[in-house]
Amino acid sequence: MSKETCLEVESLTVRLANRVVLENINFCLSRGKFYTIIGPNGGGKTTLIKSILGLVKPVSGSIYIFGVRSEDYLREKTVGYVPQRSSSTRFPMKVVDVVRMGLIKGLSSKWKKEVLESLESVGMQRYIDEPIYELSGGQQQRVMIARAIVSKPELLMLDEPTVGLDIDSQKSFYELIKKLVEDLNITVIMATHDIGFVAEYSHGVLCINRRLVVHESCGFEKEKAFFNRLYGFNVKPVIHNHKGEKRV
Amino acid sequence: MRKMAFFGDGIAHVTFASIAIALCFDLPILPVAIGIAVIVALALGYFVRKGVSEDTGIGVLFSSAMAFGIVAFSLMQEQRSLMSYLFGDILAVRNQDLFFMGTITGVIVVFTFLLGDKLVYMSYDEEFVKAMGVKVDLIYYVFLVLLSVTIVSSVKILGIVLVAAMLVIPAASSLLVLKSYRFSFILSPVIACVSVFTGIVFSYIFDVPAGALIVLVQSGIFFGILILKRS
Numbered sequence: 284m285s286k287e288t289c290l291e292v293e294s295l296t297v298r299l300a301n302r303v304v305l306e307n308i309n310f311c312l313s314r315g316k317f318y319t320i321i322g323p324n325g326g327g328k329t330t331l332i333k334s335i336l337g338l339v340k341p342v343s344g345s346i347y348i349f350g351v352r353s354e355d356y357l358r359e360k361t362v363g364y365v366p367q368r369s370s371s372t373r374f375p376m377k378v379v380d381v382v383r384m385g386l387i388k389g390l391s392s393k394w395k396k397e398v399l400e401s402l403e404s405v406g407m408q409r410y411i412d413e414p415i416y417e418l419s420g421g422q423q424q425r426v427m428i429a430r431a432i433v434s435k436p437e438l439l440m441l442d443e444p445t446v447g448l449d450i451d452s453q454k455s456f457y458e459l460i461k462k463l464v465e466d467l468n469i470t471v472i473m474a475t476h477d478i479g480f481v482a483e484y485s486h487g488v489l490c491i492n493r494r495l496v497v498h499e500s501c502g503f504e505k506e507k508a509f510f511n512r513l514y515g516f517n518v519k520p521v522i523h524n525h526k527g528e529k530r531v
Numbered sequence: 532m533r534k535m536a537f538f539g540d541g542i543a544h545v546t547f548a549s550i551a552i553a554l555c556f557d558l559p560i561l562p563v564a565i566g567i568a569v570i571v572a573l574a575l576g577y578f579v580r581k582g583v584s585e586d587t588g589i590g591v592l593f594s595s596a597m598a599f600g601i602v603a604f605s606l607m608q609e610q611r612s613l614m615s616y617l618f619g620d621i622l623a624v625r626n627q628d629l630f631f632m633g634t635i636t637g638v639i640v641v642f643t644f645l646l647g648d649k650l651v652y653m654s655y656d657e658e659f660v661k662a663m664g665v666k667v668d669l670i671y672y673v674f675l676v677l678l679s680v681t682i683v684s685s686v687k688i689l690g691i692v693l694v695a696a697m698l699v700i701p702a703a704s705s706l707l708v709l710k711s712y713r714f715s716f717i718l719s720p721v722i723a724c725v726s727v728f729t730g731i732v733f734s735y736i737f738d739v740p741a742g743a744l745i746v747l748v749q750s751g752i753f754f755g756i757l758i759l760k761r762s
Contacts, residue, residue, distance in 0.1 A: 336662045337662075338661060357664060361663065364663075366656065366658045366659055374654070374655050375706050375709065375710060375715065376711060376712060377710065377711045380711060380712070380713070381655070384652045384655075384659065384660070384663075385663075387648075387649065387652065387663045387665060388663055388664060414710040414711070430659075
């Protein structure tokens with residue numbers, strides 16, 4: 284395993300409620316890049332993320348994060364995490380409290396400064412004292428990213444963070460991820476259905492449907508046969524860019 | 532915040548059944564009531580976390596416990612009035628009860644100081660907190676134990692029917708005023724103390740059950756804040 288390896292998954296099999304959700308997954312991802320995980324609903328994208336985070340125990344296989352067994356790595360360090368968006372509720376928390384959650388493992392005396400810096404990196408610093416429920420969906424997702432990176436993790440995992448966001452907010456979100464990868468040298472792994480943005484922004488794609496269908500380290504197949512293999516039915520994506528122009 | 536108001540109500544009704552069991556077998560009421568309430572709360576909490584619907588579980592428990600308690604009371608050789616258990620009797624509170632309540636209050640203050648933030652975070656986003664390595668199950672079960680003990684110790688004053696109100700209304704009132712949970716940890720007990728004191732004073736003046744008046748005062752505070760906010 285080289286120093287440039289961020290994540291290595293070996294022969295990972297996960298079973299949930301007597302059903303094999305992931306089967307014999309093997310891949311290796313490099314440091315400092317933006318990877319996406321795509322695949323049909325129920326294909327195992329969220330399960331893969333949760334397995335890496337230690338929220339789900341695999342039946343077999345091993346996971347290494349920056350060369351260390353994931354259990355040992357997670358005990359000492361933090362992996363940034365943005366879970367799937369839940370429905371908005373009027374929960375009485377301000378933005379500062381939400382981001383402070385990211386420091387739950389160890390709060391230093393400089394926590395306010397760390398929270399402010401994290402919010403500045405996502406452009407949300409002026410909302411620091413606002414109730415979280417008064418922000419728009421896109422703004423709330425930015426705050427969730429701030430929460431995930433406040434502890435300065437080396438790895439950030441996001442689970443379908445753009446659900447419910449309009450196209451402009453999605454574009455803005457992917458631009459932010461790109462900036463974080465470039466400026467902070469964070470490795471980002473994101474489960475998503477946004478095929479168009481995947482093609483435009485990610486350095487590599489993991490295509491999961493119980494098994495790893497394809498692991499593309501560069502480029503991205505947009506062929507009909509590929510999507511047949513991944514989603515299991517006839518589909519040819521027509522990928523549009525942000526201006527609405529068709530891309531081949 | 533944890534949407535467990537109904538849970539508290541269910542435990543209060545289990546307390547009714549446990550009091551009946553203690554009286555039937557001539558056992559000390561407080562330890563039996565606490566023991567049974569804690570066991571039931573932990574069991575229900577375990578099944579809820581495994582996917583059983585909380586509403587269904589509590590609904591079944593609520594009515595079964597109440598029915599059991601009523602039957603047990605009716606079968607007792609020495610008939611006792613249900614009223615003091617259902618609606619509370621502040622005159623029945625003894626010094627040892629006050630000592631016990633004070634001790635519980637101290638434990639809860641320490642718990643809130645040490646783990647209050649984590650419990651709130653769990654209420655907001657438990658999956659994230661768990662991913663951060665926090666032992667969410669342990670905190671949840673400790674919370675259930677403290678909740679059960681608090682409910683049992685309050686039944687004597689407020690009664691089974693009204694004890695859940697004490698868990699819900701002061702906190703709900705404070706959150707009408709505040710946009711963040713932080714100061715509700717201070718405002719909520721203040722509202723509770725003001726309503727208890729006012730309720731007891733009016734109870735003495737008008738010779739009506741203290742528990743009911745305490746809850747009426749709390750409700751008045753809640754609706755008063757709501758009306759002021761709307762206007």
